[in-house]
């Protein structure tokens with residue numbers, strides 16, 4: 156079942172266009188990985204899907220409803236949530252208070268505090284610490300936990316592994332698998348191409364605001380990806 160259908164969207168920052176006609180389709184419970192070099196448009200695409208950047212052309216349809224012109228608050232309340240790059244924890248709040256902030260979308264569902272602590276037991280131990288006192292990996296867990304508290308149907312993850320040790324990255328991806336198994340659809344932006352492809356059902360490579368290659372774990376071809384990523388000869 157298709158949950159999210161993006162058709163030929165353009166978007167950007169004021170007069171600057173960053174997406175030049177992007178289309179994708181995401182089914183329930185599936186994971187789509189977005190790869191591409193710096194400036195390719197991955198973050199802009201996630202921001203546009205959450206309403207933080209406006210769609211200037213094309214359409215975004217979610218559960219059959221055109222959400223292209225909805226506000227970010229309205230989109231969050233429908234069940235599309237982003238874990239932003241850099242975690243963006245509230246520095247003066249504790250771990251638990253940060254996680255509880257995710258409730259503000261007002262969506263009820265299976266993701267409650269206990270379930271987040273079940274997913275990340277270390278956060279329960281540290282629940283009274285300030286979020287910023289945690290390690291980078293633990294802060295990322297708080298950011299994911301906060302997003303889950305909004306009971307998303309679509310979770311958009313922007314570079315979760317940035318700056319984290321490989322072993323922590325493995326843990327984060329194991330957790331995302333649990334989230335996916337619970338029926339949440341994921342779009343992950345990931346700089347590490349191998350990591351992205353190993354953890355997705357489908358991948359798309361962006362360059363200069365366009366999707367230049369798409370495929371699956373099974374069809375991924377290193378030379379094609381390098382060509383798409385850098386725009387160089389195969």
Ligand SMILES: Nc1ncnc2c1ncn2[C@@H]1O[C@H](COP(=O)(O)OP(=O)(O)OP(=O)(O)O)[C@@H](O)[C@H]1O
Pocket residue numbers: 168171172173191192193194195196197198199200
């Ligand atoms: N706040 C902004 N104002 C103007 N232009 C921006 C802004 N943020 C991004 N851009 C531009 O939009 C284009 C796409 O950037 P975007 O951040 O979406 O790329 P990305 O693929 O996520 O790269 P990165 O891996 O560096 O985050 C780039 O040309 C970038 O310079």
